[in-house]
Amino acid sequence: MKHSLKYALLKSITLPLLCYVVLIGVVAYYTTARNIDEVYDAQLITAANVLFFLTQNELAEADHKISDIDISDQHLSPQDKDVFNQHADWRAFRVWYKGKLALFSDNAMQQEVGEFPSGFSDFTYENNAWRVFALSVPEDNISVEVMERQAERRHLIGGIESGLLWPFMLSLPLAALMFLRALEWGLGGLRRVTRQINTRSPELMLPLAQDHIPSDLQPLVEAVNRLLGKLSAVLDRERQLTDHAAHELRTPLSVLKLQAQMARRASNEQDRSEALDALLEGADRANHVIDQLLTLARVKNQDYPVEDTDVMQAAHESVAVLTPLLAERGMQVVFEGDGHVIARANHHLFSILFGNIINNAIKYAPAGSQIRVRGMKANGVASVSVSDEGPGIPENERDRVFERFYRMEGSVSSGSGLGLTIAGQCAAQMGAAIRLETSANGTGLCVRVEMPGT
Numbered sequence: 001m002k003h004s005l006k007y008a009l010l011k012s013i014t015l016p017l018l019c020y021v022v023l024i025g026v027v028a029y030y031t032t033a034r035n036i037d038e039v040y041d042a043q044l045i046t047a048a049n050v051l052f053f054l055t056q057n058e059l060a061e062a063d064h065k066i067s068d069i070d071i072s073d074q075h076l077s078p079q080d081k082d083v084f085n086q087h088a089d090w091r092a093f094r095v096w097y098k099g100k101l102a103l104f105s106d107n108a109m110q111q112e113v114g115e116f117p118s119g120f121s122d123f124t125y126e127n128n129a130w131r132v133f134a135l136s137v138p139e140d141n142i143s144v145e146v147m148e149r150q151a152e153r154r155h156l157i158g159g160i161e162s163g164l165l166w167p168f169m170l171s172l173p174l175a176a177l178m179f180l181r182a183l184e185w186g187l188g189g190l191r192r193v194t195r196q197i198n199t200r201s202p203e204l205m206l207p208l209a210q211d212h213i214p215s216d217l218q219p220l221v222e223a224v225n226r227l228l229g230k231l232s233a234v235l236d237r238e239r240q241l242t243d244h245a246a247h248e249l250r251t252p253l254s255v256l257k258l259q260a261q262m263a264r265r266a267s268n269e270q271d272r273s274e275a276l277d278a279l280l281e282g283a284d285r286a287n288h289v290i291d292q293l294l295t296l297a298r299v300k301n302q303d304y305p306v307e308d309t310d311v312m313q314a315a316h317e318s319v320a321v322l323t324p325l326l327a328e329r330g331m332q333v334v335f336e337g338d339g340h341v342i343a344r345a346n347h348h349l350f351s352i353l354f355g356n357i358i359n360n361a362i363k364y365a366p367a368g369s370q371i372r373v374r375g376m377k378a379n380g381v382a383s384v385s386v387s388d389e390g391p392g393i394p395e396n397e398r399d400r401v402f403e404r405f406y407r408m409e410g411s412v413s414s415g416s417g418l419g420l421t422i423a424g425q426c427a428a429q430m431g432a433a434i435r436l437e438t439s440a441n442g443t444g445l446c447v448r449v450e451m452p453g454t
Contacts, residue, residue, distance in 0.1 A: 009183060014176075025165055033157050040153060041120065041133065047093070048135040048146045055095050055103060056140055090152045096143040108147070116145055189214040193221060205232035304346040306430055308454050311350050311384055312341045312375040318355040319373075322362065330368040333358070337374040343382035343451040345430050350449075353426035356419040357386050357447050364390035365444065382453040387439040387446040398436040423447075 092108035094101060101111050109125050118136035122129065129150035136143045189212070196208045207225040210218065260279055266272035312335070319326075319333045326333065361371045365388040372387045393401055401420050420434075427434045432451040439446045 013179070017172075021165070021168065025161065028164065029157065029161055032160050033153075036153055036157055040148060041131070044120075044131070044133040044146045044148060045135075047091075048133050048144045051093060051095065051146065052135055052137060052142060052144045055144070056137075056142055091146065091148045093147065094145045096145070098141045115143055118143075122150070189217050193217060193224070197224065200228065202235055205229075205235070304349050304429055306344050306346055308342055309345040309347045309350060310340050311343050311345055311354075311382065311449075311451070312339060314347050314350045315354050315373055315375070315384060318351050318358060321355065322358055325359075325362055329362060331362060331365065331371060333371045333373060335373050335375070337376045339375075341375040341377050341382045341384065342454045343377075344454060345432065345451050349426040349430055353423045353432075353449065354384070354386075356423045357449075360419045361386055361388035361390065361445070361447075364388065366390065377453050380453045381450055383448055383450045385446055385448040387441075387444060389439070389441070389444045392438060392443060392445045393436055401436070 092105045093103075094105075094108050095103035096115050099115070104110060113123075113125060116123075116132050116134040118134050121132045121134065123132065124130070130147045131150055131153075132145055132147040134143055134145045193208060193213065200206070205228050207228055208221050210221055213221055260275075263272050263275035263279060266275055316335070358371065358373075365371060369389040372385075374385045374387075376383055403421065424434060426432075427449065430451065432449055435448045435450065437446040437448060438444070
């Protein structure tokens with residue numbers, strides 16, 4: 001299932017927004033409750049004082065008979081009657097004179113609930129919570145109690161909260177729609193980048209234009225441009241490889257065809273034998289080029305683990321494989337230095353690398369000469385060097401010989417131009433380094449491979 005970036009952003013902001021609304025609601029509720037309690041408590045104090053001043057003289061002169069006071073609504077307008085009838089039972093009062101209940105409202109509890117202490121009190125009567133303020137005047141033997149139901153305060157607070165939160169909650173869909181439209185506008189830069197990428201192809205690897213691109217997308221565009229640059233370079237190298245491979249294979253195949261035709265037209269056994277020998281030599285050369293190309297592709301496209309490897313043992317194994325070629329040219333490989341060198345390498349890759357270096361030395365060094373292989377380890381670096389007595393490589397060409405199919409002027413014609421390329425690729429895969437130097441005797445080439453030691 002595909003996920004939309006817009007809706008993912010909307011969902012990611014919805015939960016924090018709802019939590020924010022709940023937090024604001026809780027804070028607003030308790031703040032409103034505190035403020036309303038303060039205002040209503042002040043009203044209870046005021047009502048108690050007013051009631052005291054209204055009743056103090058009458059209580060002193062009366063018979064002190066307990067009476068209730070019925071607050072009538074007969075003089076009110078219809079609209080005021082509705083308000084009165086809705087809220088008349090919110091509050092009640094009682095007046096005590098000399099310890100006896102003298103006056104009380106019709107909705108107040110009577111003597112079954114005793115006199116309250118001076119100040120504010122909270123109590124429950126008939127499942128209703130009440131807030132009471134008692135004004136005690138000892139010198140006049142009067143205590144005035146004004147009380148209010150707590151539920152009405154909570155009802156008022158809930159009404160205020162609803163009035164604030166409901167419009168906000170109802171506006172959330174509109175806010176979400178506006179947020180989505182803003183995202184649509186904000187993602188316009190991403191769509192422009194996408195359109196540019198869609199126009200790119202292996203034949204067109206131009207970098208993406210960075211005009212009118214938001215700063216947030218600049219790192220993405222720069223990364224894509226770097227990737228396009230790398231892909232363009234890789235494609236160029238692959239095209240060159242294809243061209244060079246076609247050229248390298250065309251020559252031996254043409255020779256094969258020519259030698260086959262000569263063998264077919266040969267008038268005697270000697271001419272036919274020479275043509276067939278040349279045919280086999282051309283087939284060997286074509287086979288060598290193909291083997292080298294396959295080896296290069298394998299090294300580039302496979303992962304080889306780096307582990308503790310005895311590189312001198314791998315060197316001995318590579319030399320053993322090339323024994324027939326050494327014998328053919330009357331050459332000898334002499335091993336010097338440490339007999340066992342443990343390095344962080346890959347046995348298979350090092351065998352390929354070392355085999356190509358030795359193979360180059362056999363081709364370019366004079367027949368009957370020696371090739372010296374020295375292994376050593378110092379300062380945490382393991383190295384294996386191969387020195388020959390050949391013509392060497394000029395310093396100005398030592399970097400270019402690692403390019404594919406590159407041959408120096410006057411080089412042997414049987415080479416494919418891929419030996420050092422493969423060696424360089426193997427070294428890169430293992431994190432090793434190849435250095436080309438002049439042999440210690442002042443002539444020939446010394447190829448040194450350096451790897452992390454163990």
